[in-house]
Amino acid sequence: MKLNVYLSIALVSLAVFSCVSPKKLEAEKAKYAELGNTYLDLQKRYRDLEDELKRCNNAVDKGKGDMVNLNNQKTALEGQIADLNKQIDYLKANNNTVLNQLKDLSVVTGSQAESIKKSLENIGAKDLYIKDLQGSIARKDSLNMALVMNLKGAIGNLDDKDINIKVDKGVVYVDISDKLLFKSASYEVTDRAKEVLGKVAKVLNAQPEIEFMVEGHTDSLPIRSAGIADNWDLSVKRATTIVRILQDTYGLDPKRMTAAGRSQYSPLMDNSTAEGRAANRRTRIVILPQLDQFFKLLETKK
Known part of the structure; x- marks a missing residue:
């Protein structure tokens, strides 16, 4: 009996000690x-x-x-270096050949040396002369552009189709449509003509050294108006009318002006269309190049 009790106690102890705690x-x-x-x-x-x-x-x-x-790359560069060295050797050989040839030449005389010197001086002088001319042309172009800007500023918001200002080959042109200046098939000016001419005259009066030509242009249709023989006649009378207004109304010096008629023979567009004929009927003011000043420049630079 005691043995059984001890065994039970031992088994319980073993079970208790064999169980691990949750912690x-x-x-x-x-x-x-x-x-x-x-x-x-x-x-x-x-x-x-x-x-x-x-x-x-x-x-x-x-x-x-x-x-x-x-x-x-290194190989390629080494090849280039080798080629350059060959060129250097070739140039050296040529230089030696030239030097040997020079040794065989006669010595340049004093007069020949002086002639060579003068030739070099002339080359230098002409080079300076060309540079001066280029500078003069550049200044002229700048003045032309300033004149164009002044004209455009004075004319303001007039339709570009009726008045056009441009520079072509160093010459300033002002093209004014005939409908702004003249009544149809006539050299009698419109009410608006003096407004337009007054703005142009203001700029031209501010440049008293400028000379200009007023050209009359027509289309190719035959003229049918009393007192006008043909398009030649109309173009000339329109030009002289404008010149007189610029002289009498706005005080431009007549010595500065030239009146010319070009008839139908200097068209801007083809006269076979209504649009082309309208473009060709115009008065053109050409700012003339000052050739006398240019020739004076040539004379002073010789």
């Missing part, structure tokens, strides 16, 4: 989880190192490729 179990679980996380970190680190190794290998391969390219 210790949780601690073990935490340790296991930490080991799992450490394992995952190690795996990630392993993959990162593998990627880094791949990048290093790629960089090495690229470096090898760059080295090959550099070697190719």
